[in-house]
Amino acid sequence: MIKRRRFLKGAAAGAAVAGAELVVPALAFAQGAKIKIGLMLPYTGTFAPLGVAIENGFRLALQEAGGKFGGREVEFFKVDDESEPAKATDNVNRLVNRDKVDVVLGTVHSGVAAAMIRVTRESGTLHIIPNAGVGVATGALCAPNIFRTSFSNWQNGYAMGVALAQRKNVKSVVTITWRYAAGEEMVKGFKDGFGKGAGKIAKEIWLPFPNVEFQPLLTEIAAAKPDAVFAFFAGGGAAKFLRDYAQAGLKDKIPLTGTGFLTDGVLEAVGSSAQGVETALHYADNLNTKRDNEFRLAYAKTYKLQPDVYAVQGYDSGLLLAAGLKAVNGDASRKKELIAAMEKTTVDSPRGKWRLSRAHNPVQDIYLRKVSGTDNKVSGVAVKALDDDPAAMAACKIG
C-alpha cells in the first residue's frame, strides 16, 4: 500500500486508482477534446516492475509523438489490477463503464487479461494487450477491437522447438513446466515445432503452479538422459530452477533450453548457473540494430533505467495506437476506420518490424538467444515472421 501511494504521488498524470474519482467530473467538460486512455496494469505485487516498464514504454512513444496522438491531448486513467483475476472484471468495468475511456491498455497476467477480454468484447472498447500471451485472446475469443502487441505463448515455444528440430544431435527432449495455461500453451508450441524434425519428446514433466520443489524432477530428467530439456518457468521459480539444474550437475551434460521468460530478469540472481542456456523470445539484448539502439538510448535517458522486453511491448502499443489515431485525426469514435488503420500498420519496433495477423497478434521474428554474462545475447533468428498457432487462428472468426 505504501508503495502504491508513493507511486501515485510521482505519477505525472495524477489520475490514478484513488484519484480517478476526483478527476472524472472535472474532465467531463473536456470530453471529445482529449483521448482517454485506461491503463490497467499491475502496480503492486510480483509483476509491478513489468507494469511500470509497460507504462514507461507507452509514455515514451507518446512523448516521441509530441505528447499527442492524432493531434489530440491524452488523458490517463489508471487502475492497479494487482494481477488478481478475481478483481479483474470490476477493475475493467471501472475504466470502460464509469470513466468511459476510448482505449484500454492491459495487462500482464493472462488470467486478468482473459477477464478483461470478456468485458471489452461486450462493450466494443478498443483494447490493446501489452503482454499476456494467453492463446484465446487472439484465438477463440478474438474480436475486431482487441489487439495484442506482445506475443502468444505458443509462438515462443514453437520457435524453440523449430530450432532444436534442426539439430541432428537432439533426438529426444524432456519438457518441464508448471501445469497452467501459459505452461501448457508453450509446451504445445514446442511440440508443434520440434515435431517437424525426427526427434521425440521423451517425457513431459508437469508441476503444480507455483511449486518450486524441483529436486525429484531433476532426478527424473537425469534418469531419462535426454539430449536436451525444454523448460518454462518465470520470476523466482525460474531463478530457482536454473540454480537447481546447475547444482544437480545437469547443465554441462544436458543442454537446457526454454522460452525467454526462463532467463529474463533473473540473470543477476543466478550468476554462473545460467551461462549457455538457450531460449527463444521476440526480443533480445544486443540486437544492435539502429532502431533498437535509438530506443534503448531514449528510454535510458528518460527513465534512468535499461529497457526490457516489457518496455518494448508498451512502446509498441503506443506506436500502434498512434498510427491508428493519426489516420482518424484523433477521433476515436470513428472506430471502424481506426481499427482498419491499426490492422494495416507495420510497427517499426525496436525488436524489428512487425505487422498484425488476421487475429490481431504480432507476426514477428522470434530470436534465438544464449545467456552470456548477464545478457541474453542474440545468436540468430529461430523463425522469421512467425504467425500464431494455426489451431488458434482457425478458432478466430474475424477478418
Place this chain on the structure above:
Amino acid sequence: MDFHTFLIQLLNGVQYGLLLFLVSSGLTLVFGIMGIINVAHGSFYMIGAYLAWSLVGGLGSFWIALPAGIAITLVLGLLLEVLLIRKLYDRDHLYQVLLTYGLILIFEELRSLLWGDDVRGVPIPEVLSASIPLTETQSYPVYRLWISAVCLVVAGLMVWVIQKTRLGMIIRAGSANREMVQSLGIDVRLVYRLVFAAGITLAALAGMIASPVSAVFPGMGNQVLIVCFVVIVIGGMGSVKGAMLASLLIGLVDTFGKVLHLEVAGVKLLPELSSMTVYLLMAIVLLWRPEGVFGRRP
C-alpha cells in the same frame, strides 16, 4: 523406476522433509507452546532469505552473515513480542490471525521498499560448493547435505532444551498451566518472549540457509506458510517429535507423488494429482487422529 533412482528419490524426499522441519519447527514452538497462531511465519522465512542476500553482499562471507542475521531476527522477535504479540495471549485466535496477517502485508511492503521486487540469489559458500556424483548424469550438491545436517542438529537441540533443561521444564509447565507457573514465582512472560523470538529466528534461519539453493524473491514466504501449517496439523500441536515425523512424511509423499505413475481404472491419478497428495495425507491423518500423530488428546 530402477532401484538406484528410487534411492536418489528417497534422499530427495528426506532432504526436503528435513528442510520443512526447520521451517516449521519455529511455528510448532510458537503455536504449540504459546498458543499463538502466527500466520506471518512465512514472512520471517522470506526476511531470513533477504537478510542472507544483503548481509552476504555487505559482509562478504556467508559465515559472518549467518550469525549476524540470527542476531537481527532475535532482536526483531523480542521487539515484536513486547510491542504486539504479548497483548494477544488472552485474546481469541481471530485477533492473532488478524494482527499477524497485517504483519505479512507490512513485511511485504517493507521488503519492497528496502530490497526491491527483483529476484536475487545468494552464492553457495566456497567450502560447501562441491558436488558428489551419483550417476553419470546427476550429482548431489554437498550444500544440500549440509542443510540436512543443520536441520538434524537444530532438532536435537530443540529436544534437548525442551526435555532436559530447566528452561524447557518451565516452557512445558507454562504451556500446561500458565497461572500456576506464575504463582510459583517464575516470570513466564520473559520465557514466552524468548520462545517467540526463538520461533521466528528458526524461520529466518531456515530462510537464510535455504537461500543459496532456493532463490530470493517476493512472496517466497507465502509458499512455505501453508505447508508449515500442514506439518503442525499432521504432527500435532507443539510436538517437536510430531513435526519431525510429519515433515519427513510430507517430504516423501510430495517427492514420490511427483514421480510415481499411478493409474486406477484408466483414470490417471499420479503425477496428475501431485498437488493434492500432501493434503490427502493431512485429511487421512485428521480422520485417524484429529489431534495429530503426537498431539495431546483434548
